[in-house]
Structure formats: C-alpha cells, structure tokens
Amino acid sequence: MPLIEDFERTGSWLFRWRSYLPFVFLPLIVIAVLRYPAIESNPNLHFAWSIFSLSVSLVGLFVRCHTVGHAAEGTSGRNTHTQLAESLNTSGFYSVVRHPLYLGNFLIALGIVLLSASPWLIVFYAMAFTLYYERIMFVEEIFLRRKFGRKFMEWANRTPAFVPKLRQWRSAEQPIDFPKVIRAESVAVAVIALTFPTLEFAMHYAQEGNVEIETSWYVLLASGILTYIVARVMKRQLRRWLKYERILYEAAK
Incomplete structure (x- = not known):
C-alpha cells in the first residue's frame, strides 16, 4: 500500500481514538510521581514546580476554550467517526496554528507529565504525542484540502501546523459562545482538577506517609467538580429543549 494511503488509513483509525492517548501515560506518571525527589527536603521548590506544571495545563485549557468558543458551527467538534467541517476556521487561534485543539491537548497533558x-x-511523552497526532493531523488536512481546495492551501501555506506564529494573530470572527465552551470543555476541566490533586496526594503519601496537601489543590478540585456538574446540567437541559423543539415542529406540520 502506498504510504499516503497507509497514512490516511491509520490516521483515520487514530482519529477515532485520539482522546484516549493521555490515559496510556497514567501508569507511567504514577510510577514517576512516586519516585519524585523528597518533598520535605524542598517543599517550596516542589510547590513552585507544581504551580508551573498546573499553569502549563491551564494554558492548554485556555487554547482549547478560546478555539472552541470562537469556532463556527459545524467545526472543531468532538466527532470521532467521520471528519466534519461546514466551514474553514482561519481566525483566532486558527490564524497562528492549524491545529490549535491538538496544541491545547499537548499542553494539558504536558503539564500533568511535568508534575512528575x-x-x-517528558521526552517519551513528546515523542509519543508526535507519532500519534502526526497522522491524525495528516488525515484531517487531506479532508480539508479536498473540501476547501485553494482556500485551504492559501491558509496552510501561511499558517504553521503546530508551533504557533503569534505575530500572525487575527482576532476571531465569531463571538465567543460561553455555554458551548462549558459544555464542550467540562471534561478537560475535570481531568485537570482531578489529576493534579490526586497526584499531589500520591506524592505526599509516598514521601511523607500522609495526604496533607496545600489548600489550593482542594480549591482546584472543588472548582473542577462544580464546573463539570454545571456542564452536565446544561447538556441535559439542552437535550430537553431540542426534544421540545422537535415536538413543536412536528405538531406544526
């Protein structure tokens, strides 16, 4: 099979499972965390490094939230079976990088890995991410090139694939949709809010024999859980509203 067809076939398969790569690293992260240098000997350095790691993940979350919130309808979704794009996004984060959602994913998981x-x-994660997402980005761009042709080529020629060119920033054309962001990114918020405090618990227990952690981690955990609950309620209400709208539409025929 020619390489281009092989890349497209494997990229389509990986596209379906693209959300699950970080979970493969959880056992490795736990092992690395349990081998973390003694907390009691460098408590201030440990806390500073933890905040830095969390900040990297939060930057990734911001990239995802901004991208999703400003994306046109029918684009930048969580579809897994087929490629979908009703239009070509070229503003906001799409003006500086072609795959901002994957950049966000990379940063979110990198922050978690950095905590170890x-x-x-860290090196193993960067290599695995590159191999995993390269073909996914490849197959997505084939789809976009076939659908949007010259418009895609003009955008791709001036916009890097993964490393942002910030001087090209152009404000998003679509206004931000905050309810959409909350519904779409509640899982990412929950992952960050659960993973960091849990790893901190594990570190302290392995190094000090207790699970006492800084208050800020409890605040993060509570905030993440609350955001996730709000998002679930919003999704449920949206489904009910859409169902009600369908009933009214059918009755009006």
Missing part, C-alpha cells in the same frame, strides 16, 4: 519532574517521561 521526570526527564525520561
């Missing part, structure tokens, strides 16, 4: 302070795990 394990050089081998």
Whole structure:
C-alpha cells in the first residue's frame, strides 16, 4: 500500500481514538510521581514546580476554550467517526496554528507529565504525542484540502501546523459562545482538577506517609467538580429543549 494511503488509513483509525492517548501515560506518571525527589527536603521548590506544571495545563485549557468558543458551527467538534467541517476556521487561534485543539491537548497533558519532574517521561511523552497526532493531523488536512481546495492551501501555506506564529494573530470572527465552551470543555476541566490533586496526594503519601496537601489543590478540585456538574446540567437541559423543539415542529406540520 502506498504510504499516503497507509497514512490516511491509520490516521483515520487514530482519529477515532485520539482522546484516549493521555490515559496510556497514567501508569507511567504514577510510577514517576512516586519516585519524585523528597518533598520535605524542598517543599517550596516542589510547590513552585507544581504551580508551573498546573499553569502549563491551564494554558492548554485556555487554547482549547478560546478555539472552541470562537469556532463556527459545524467545526472543531468532538466527532470521532467521520471528519466534519461546514466551514474553514482561519481566525483566532486558527490564524497562528492549524491545529490549535491538538496544541491545547499537548499542553494539558504536558503539564500533568511535568508534575512528575521526570526527564525520561517528558521526552517519551513528546515523542509519543508526535507519532500519534502526526497522522491524525495528516488525515484531517487531506479532508480539508479536498473540501476547501485553494482556500485551504492559501491558509496552510501561511499558517504553521503546530508551533504557533503569534505575530500572525487575527482576532476571531465569531463571538465567543460561553455555554458551548462549558459544555464542550467540562471534561478537560475535570481531568485537570482531578489529576493534579490526586497526584499531589500520591506524592505526599509516598514521601511523607500522609495526604496533607496545600489548600489550593482542594480549591482546584472543588472548582473542577462544580464546573463539570454545571456542564452536565446544561447538556441535559439542552437535550430537553431540542426534544421540545422537535415536538413543536412536528405538531406544526
């Protein structure tokens, strides 16, 4: 099979499972965390590194939220079986990088990996991410090129695939849709809010024999859980509203 067809076939398969790569790293992260340098000998350095790691993940979350919130309808979704794009996004984060959602994913997971302070795990994660997402981005761009033709080529020629060119920033054309952001990114918020405090618990227990952590981690955990609950309620209400609208539409025929 020619490489282009092989890349497209494997990329389509990986596209369906693209949300699950970070979970493969959880056992490795736990192992690395349990080998973390003694907390009691460098408590201030440990806390500063933890905040830095969390900040990296929050930057990734911001990239995702901004991208999703300003994306046109019918684009930048969580579809898994087929490629979908009703229009071509070229403003906002799409003006500086062609795959901002994957950049956001990379940063979110990188922050979690950084918390382990394990050089081998950080390098391994970067390599695995590159191999995994390269073909996914490849197959997405084939789809966009076939659908949008010259418009896609003009955008792709001036916009890097993964490393942002910030000087090209152009404000988003669509106004931000906050309810859409909350519904779409509640899982990402929950992952960050659950993972960081849990790993902190594990670190303290392994190093000190207790699970006492800074108050800020409890605040993060509570905020993430609350956001996730709000998003679930919003999704349920939206489904009910759409169902009610369908009933009214059928009755009006």
